[in-house]
Amino acid sequence: xxxxxxxxxxxxxxxxxxxxxxxxxxxxxxxxxxxxxxxxxxxxxxxxxxxxxxxxxxxxxxxxxxxxxxxxxxxxxxxxxxxxxxxxxxxxxxxxxxxxxxxxxxxxxxxxxxxxxxxxxxxxxxxxxxxxxxxxxxxxxxxxxxxxxxxxxxxxxxxxxxxxxxxxxxxxxxxxxxxxxxxxxxxxxxxxxxxxxxxxxxxx
Amino acid sequence: xxxxxxxxxxxxxxxxxxxxxxxxxxxxxxxxxxxxxxxxxxxxxxxxxxxxxxxxxxxxxxxxxxxxxxxxxxxxxxxxxxxxxxxxxxxxxxxxxxxxxxxxxxxxxxxxxxxxxxxxxxxxxxxxxxxxxxxxxxxxxxxxxxxxxxxxxxxxxxxxxxxxxxxxxxxxxxxxxxxxxxxxxxxxxxxxxxxxxxxxxxxxxxxxxxxxxxxxxxxxxxxxxxx
Numbered sequence: 536x537x538x539x540x541x542x543x544x545x546x547x548x549x550x551x552x553x554x555x556x557x558x559x560x561x562x563x564x565x566x567x568x569x570x571x572x573x574x575x576x577x578x579x580x581x582x583x584x585x586x587x588x589x590x591x592x593x594x595x596x597x598x599x600x601x602x603x604x605x606x607x608x609x610x611x612x613x614x615x616x617x618x619x620x621x622x623x624x625x626x627x628x629x630x631x632x633x634x635x636x637x638x639x640x641x642x643x644x645x646x647x648x649x650x651x652x653x654x655x656x657x658x659x660x661x662x663x664x665x666x667x668x669x670x671x672x673x674x675x676x677x678x679x680x681x682x683x684x685x686x687x688x689x690x691x692x693x694x695x696x697x698x699x700x701x702x703x704x705x706x707x708x709x710x711x712x713x714x715x716x717x718x719x720x721x722x723x724x725x726x727x728x729x730x731x732x733x734x735x736x737x738x739x
Numbered sequence: 740x741x742x743x744x745x746x747x748x749x750x751x752x753x754x755x756x757x758x759x760x761x762x763x764x765x766x767x768x769x770x771x772x773x774x775x776x777x778x779x780x781x782x783x784x785x786x787x788x789x790x791x792x793x794x795x796x797x798x799x800x801x802x803x804x805x806x807x808x809x810x811x812x813x814x815x816x817x818x819x820x821x822x823x824x825x826x827x828x829x830x831x832x833x834x835x836x837x838x839x840x841x842x843x844x845x846x847x848x849x850x851x852x853x854x855x856x857x858x859x860x861x862x863x864x865x866x867x868x869x870x871x872x873x874x875x876x877x878x879x880x881x882x883x884x885x886x887x888x889x890x891x892x893x894x895x896x897x898x899x900x901x902x903x904x905x906x907x908x909x910x911x912x913x914x915x916x917x918x919x920x921x922x923x924x925x926x927x928x929x930x931x932x933x934x935x936x937x938x939x940x941x942x943x944x945x946x947x948x949x950x951x952x953x954x955x956x957x958x959x960x961x962x963x964x965x966x
Contacts, residue, residue, distance in 0.1 A: 709887035
């Protein structure tokens with residue numbers, strides 16, 4: 536029973552208690568850059584999920600083989616390999632999304648969320664736990680990207696997943712799909728998140 | 740003492756081992772990447788080709804088929820599509836496309852061109868009829884212009900209408916919205932003047948570059964261009 540509990544904990548901590556964006560504030564580059572539409576947020580979330588889960592499996596499985604002195608280099612090789620696979624695959628099968636995300640796919644390599652999980656978790660835990668941790672963290676990351684991307688698209692383009700919501704009468708808030716919109720939305724959500732966390736703490 | 744030495748040795752693997760570990764990692768990574776590349780490359784190439792074809796048919800109205808022309812020192816020539824030729828570096832070549840209607844008559848040329856815009860280089864393709872000296876269609880292939888403002892050059896219908904029949908003589912100029920009087924004027928998008936002007940600059944430069952080559956090609960080959 537305790538085992539099941541621990542497994543669940545490793546998964547759910549990424550969603551809420553240790554959410555990579557709202558709590559750890561990791562991976563800000565894609566968070567701000569590609570959340571101008573819901574579909575871009577989703578695509579970036581899925582791409583990061585794939586890379587994080589695959590890297591965690593490999594790093595966890597190879598943790599006894601990889602010499603400590605060159606572990607970071609090895610992690611980066613592993614991560615970069617999966618990122619390039621994602622890059623080619625998106626270009627081949629979803630060229631439109633690939634064009635939208637552009638350089639930010641390649642930049643998943645340096646998303647510190649991914650390297651951080653390898654160093655902090657996958658290199659010290661079993662493959663099973665590492666998968667749960669990676670899935671939880673990716674789900675938390677994707678959830679946070681969507682939390683930013685959905686309101687930005689609704690306010691900035693008047694649409695959701697490219698479906699027009701308000702018709703012609705709506706005047707889009709262009710600033711929301713420009714870079715400042717990302718900062719506004721992220722700041723606003725961090726405010727809510729921290730306010731809620733403090734209130735919970737205060738109420739015991 | 741000797742025990743302690745051994746302990747330290749265990750902690751510090753030899754350099755050879757470290758190099759080997761990274762070497763193997765790199766090698767495996769290489770296999771995976773080359774495998775993925777070989778698998779996805781045909782799809783990526785096909786996507787690019789399809790995008791170009793779609794754009795050509797879009798910028799030359801009523802276009803049914805097209806052939807690729809390459810600019811050589813002696814002028815425009817129909818590009819050989821032998822496999823040997825394809826292997827050469829495609830990027831260096833200056834290409835345009837001749838569009839034909841259903842009856843096989845030449846109805847215009849599709850010409851790719853690029854020019855720095857507000858944020859980054861705008862790359863585009865436009866249709867050109869060299870008898871009327873008119874631009875007959877225009878499409879942006881790639882741009883990073885400001886979303887909501889500069890990127891209207893792609894979507895804005897009012898702006899696109901400018902290029903349905905735009906005379907290139909004496910040269911194309913931008914005017915404010917609603918002030919178009921002559922056939923060589925383009926109504927700029929309010930809020931995206933720089934992007935609009937970049938498009939006009941692109942077209943003027945590109946026409947100046949290609950006009951002589953196209954005229955020579957049409958004269959040399961005695962091709963009748965349908966109006």
